[in-house]
Structure formats: structure tokens, C-alpha cells
Amino acid sequence: MESRLSLDALADALKARGIKVTAQRKAICRALAQAENHPTAVELRAAIADRHPHISLATVYRTMRMLCEAGIVEEHDFGVGCGHYELGGGPHHDHLIDAESGRIVEFCDPEIERLQQAIAERLGYRLTGHRLELYGVRAKSDA
Amino acid sequence: MESRLSLDALADALKARGIKVTAQRKAICRALAQAENHPTAVELRAAIADRHPHISLATVYRTMRMLCEAGIVEEHDFGVGCGHYELGGGPHHDHLIDAESGRIVEFCDPEIERLQQAIAERLGYRLTGHRLELYGVRAKSDA
DNA sequence: CTACCTGCAAAGTCTTTGCATTACG
């Protein structure tokens, strides 16, 4: 169930880069790893507020930024006003956002990946990245 | 070359909804229609600054918002900090962003549209919208 | 003439930063 970096592996990755493993960073990373959805900075802070009520939002942002730059975390904005964070290290995937509940479903479709590549080529570009988000509502199994 | 709303048609659309057609709105719409790329609010203001130096940024934002709600304009954020606007009414398309120049290329691929639909269904959802952005650099025709 | 629109400046979000203090390694 843990195809992503484990917390220990994450700590090691930080140490290897000479980045200090502080209590704040551990708490934030644990919250991110345990989150079901892709939480925002505010949600991350809320998730650790009971055990670490004094961790500031600035530290959450700083930690996310640092981990993004280290390639350990990915940030998505999903068209809402604020960023959502996700522990990286897992296989590539895109997102389907439940327009009603806000739930985020991950998926990966090799066919669509291939098509994107082909489209970029057709337009004379070499693909360096992409963003694909589907928005939908749960299909009623017809009434 | 003008598969989108003409300026006259746009003015009529506003009148039909009881929205006043002011000099500011005309200028902003003309700038949007003539823009090559999908401009930001600041870029729109800059584009009309020589002939209408006193149109405020607030009015540009208000106009874009009004037109978005009227379904006449689309807003994209492209992952940068600020919104980009595009005159709607044309056929559906997605965007490829030149990571070097910022140039935006529009494309539409029926195959990829169909796949998105299929993916949503497979996940148990009815697709209500999507966002697809490709990021790339111009392909060298090999050295 | 009246209701809607505009400009200005102030406020609102989300995120980043300066600085003194704390703590990892």
C-alpha cells in the first residue's frame, strides 16, 4: 500500500542532502503521508494542530517548498485558490476531481500519455511536462 | 479567421442581457480579441493604455469576471500566479505552453477527448469538465 | 433621469520573507 517514500526513507533523503530533520518536518511529512486527499497547507497544519499546535503556517509552506525543490513533493493547484500537496516518489498519475465532494481520484492511462506525446510532436514540440485534470460527478447507475 | 464572437456580436450579447456597453468594456474586449496569446489582466490593461490610460485594473478584472459568468470569456491559470483570459465562443481546445517563450498553442484532439470520457466512466464518474495543458520546448530538427 | 458602471484606494487571500531565537547534528 506504500508505493511512495516511507517516512524513514524520506528522513534519510533529507539527511543525505544535509537538510535537518526537525520535529516540525517530521510531523508535517507524517501528516502528508497519512492524508487521504492532497491536502493544502492549511489542512496540513490543521492535521497536526492537536499534537503540535505551535507549528506555524510559514513552516508548512517552507517545508512544502523545500520538499518540492528536492523533488520529494508535488504541488497542484486544481484551479482553486490554493496549492495542494502530494508526496511524490510514486508512479506518475493524473487526477480526477469529484466536483461535489472535492475528493481526488488518481489514475494513469498509458494511452493518454502516448497521445500527449504525439500531439506535442505534431505541433513541433518536445513534451517536458503536462497537467491533466478531469472534473466529474459520480455517475448514477441510472435511475 | 474569426471563428469566435465578433465585437459587434459581443456588444449585442451584452445588450441582450441588459448589460451596458461602455467605452471601457469595448476597449477591453477589443484588446482581448486582438491579443495573440491569452493575456492577463495586466497585459490587457497595458494593451489599451495608450488610448485609454485611465482604465483601472479593477475594471479589467470586473469586466473579465462579468464576461466569464456570461460564458463569453474563459479564464485559465496555467500554473502561474495569475489568470489568463481568452475570448470564448470558439470550438473547444486545449493548450500547449512553450516553456521557453510562454507562447500558447491551441490544439484539439478528438481521440484524447474520447479517452478522457472513457477514463471518467471507468472510474465511475460522469465527466463535467477537464483541463489539459502540455508543456514543451520547440523540438530541434536534430543537430 | 435612474440604475448601472467606473476609478480610486483599501481590504482580502494565499504565500513568502526579515529577524531574533531555538535546536539539529
Place this chain on the structure above:
DNA sequence: CGTAATGCAAAGACTTTGCAGGTAG
């Protein structure tokens, strides 16, 4: 111990809003 990290509050970037005056219809 020394350097990097933290908390707090202030600043920044982008966008929205309150209000008094202006203008389309």
C-alpha cells in the same frame, strides 16, 4: 558550537470590494 530552521508579524502578489461620482440607455 555553528549553521540552519522556526515563529511571529510584516510584506508581497494578485484579485475583489466600498464608495462617491459619472454615464449609458
